[in-house]
Amino acid sequence: MHQLGFIGGVEKSILTAEIREKLSPAKRIKTPYGLTSPLKFLAHSGKKYVLIFRHGLEKIEITAPFVNYRANIYALKKMGVSRIVSFNTVGSLTQEVRVGDLILCDDFIDLADHMRRTFFTAKKSRHIRMHPAFCPDLMSRLAKVSSFLGKRLKRGGVYVCVNGPRLETAAEIRYLRIIGGDVVGMTMATEANLARELDMCYAPVCYSIDYAEGVYKAPDGSNVLVPEDEKQLKNEVSTVFSKVLEGILESSDAPKACGCELYGYLTIEPKLKPVVKMARNKSAVGK
Numbered sequence: 001m002h003q004l005g006f007i008g009g010v011e012k013s014i015l016t017a018e019i020r021e022k023l024s025p026a027k028r029i030k031t032p033y034g035l036t037s038p039l040k041f042l043a044h045s046g047k048k049y050v051l052i053f054r055h056g057l058e059k060i061e062i063t064a065p066f067v068n069y070r071a072n073i074y075a076l077k078k079m080g081v082s083r084i085v086s087f088n089t090v091g092s093l094t095q096e097v098r099v100g101d102l103i104l105c106d107d108f109i110d111l112a113d114h115m116r117r118t119f120f121t122a123k124k125s126r127h128i129r130m131h132p133a134f135c136p137d138l139m140s141r142l143a144k145v146s147s148f149l150g151k152r153l154k155r156g157g158v159y160v161c162v163n164g165p166r167l168e169t170a171a172e173i174r175y176l177r178i179i180g181g182d183v184v185g186m187t188m189a190t191e192a193n194l195a196r197e198l199d200m201c202y203a204p205v206c207y208s209i210d211y212a213e214g215v216y217k218a219p220d221g222s223n224v225l226v227p228e229d230e231k232q233l234k235n236e237v238s239t240v241f242s243k244v245l246e247g248i249l250e251s252s253d254a255p256k257a258c259g260c261e262l263y264g265y266l267t268i269e270p271k272l273k274p275v276v277k278m279a280r281n282k283s284a285v286g287k
């Protein structure tokens with residue numbers, strides 16, 4: 001297993017059919033924290049990569065607050081993955097980030113209260129530094145790859161992680177903007193926190209699929225999430241993320257020099273057990 005792994009939302013939404021045909025059948029893995037989301041493997045240039053689809057394969061089978069983030073991150077760790085690139089669709093908190101834009105956030109504000117979002121226990125915990133929030137090595141690779149896609153690219157920005165699954169009120173969106181957010185999503189910060197706890201590198205790439213509530217007003221004054229002339233851009237997400245995936249696989253994979261492992265403290269926690277066995281995900285295959 002190669003040390004690079006990927007996490008995305010719904011497989012069908014973020015990857016093209018061409019890429020999906022190259023993936024293995026879906027599996028889920030049992031961990032001490034429960035069952036993972038469906039995952040698949042991709043063979044490329046003699047190496048094998050793992051991709052986890054946090055929400056499902058064909059459609060959203062499980063929403064953000066109910067995703068088993070600990071199982072997903074733990075399973076990647078146990079499979080030998082030390083670096084994670086995540087694909088995230090987000091809502092824009094400002095018209096400066098338009099539908100169809102790529103955003104390489106460099107920080108986040110975590111407002112989600114997902115259950116079980118830490119590997120620590122009440123009696124065994126440490127303060128882990130979260131600055132920089134993401135792996136600088138992976139962010140550099142993402143920036144190089146993303147700059148050749150012909151898309152508007154925003155380097156830097158703040159991702160606000162909310163609980164979901166509902167969308168926010170207009171007042172909540174104004175608040176998220178005031179506290180410094182550029183985009184809003186429901187999953188990424190939880191993954192970034194858990195990855196850091198296990199000494200893993202983590203870096204996200206975000207694609208704006210709509211404006212958050214109240215951000216964009218149509219000429220008639222109505223509230224619009226996706227303007228008519230930007231709907232096609234929203235639908236390009238699978239093409240764009242597939243190109244990012246291919247680009248990352250082809251980009252330089254030099255030995256780690258980022259120091260992310262210096263932040264985590266939990267790798268050796270004795271109560272963590274190895275993955276027990278691989279279980280074929282019958283319920284998710286063929287849907």
Ligand SMILES: [Zn+2]
Pocket residue numbers: 135136137138200201202256258259260261
């Ligand atoms: Zn790193």
